[in-house]
Amino acid sequence: MVSETIRDLIRQADEAIREERFDDLMEFYTEDAVLVLRPGKEAHGKAEIKEAFIAIARYFNNSLVPAQGNMVMLEAGDTVLVLSQTFVEAEKKPDSEYPGERRATYVYRKVDGKWLCAIDNSYGTSLLDG
């Protein structure tokens, strides 16, 4: 099932983040993917996204542990919208401003037979607050 495949890809990507394997992490994204860094600030394309993840790891003093909770997936052929409870834990979190629990929205696309993340927005619809 597609939803199982994507759930597993997200788990693998979270593992790559925890282990700071950022080249491996980039294999999960489309070439022109977008990552929301914070409201109003995005990274576009693999080079910017990789750089952003390195900066995020540094911000969390290399102790970032992302994990997903409950998920809902909406499938439309080669496009899937994932709604996911996301938990970000970091032992060495420098402050408490970074919200630990979020409702994320991810868009996956099937490109040449492979499911890849095209849109990575851990802020979900809370971007509308900005």
Place this chain on the structure above:
Amino acid sequence: MVSETIRDLIRQADEAIREERFDDLMEFYTEDAVLVLRPGKEAHGKAEIKEAFIAIARYFNNSLVPAQGNMVMLEAGDTVLVLSQTFVEAEKKPDSEYPGERRATYVYRKVDGKWLCAIDNSYGTSLLDG
């Protein structure tokens, strides 16, 4: 700009809903689009989606007026995630259970040069509550 194009398409689709032009409305969707009817209940493909809109119009006694408020769009090449404040007004609403204000998530895809709605989820991340 892509975001202006998509905003205009959403406005046109809302107009088609208000005027109950359901064949015109189907022109805004991909062939394998998905529409969330309520948590856990989806319509897949144009035939099911059209049928669902006819049933929704009947439920609202043909007085449905959808409108969008603040929008945020995240672009990744031929794929766009739209986060939108959505208002659903209906003069002849049969009860008050149907929430009037929502935070919707739509996914648009560029297919043969045309932007089309692939995923229409007016419930946004609230589907995670279910």
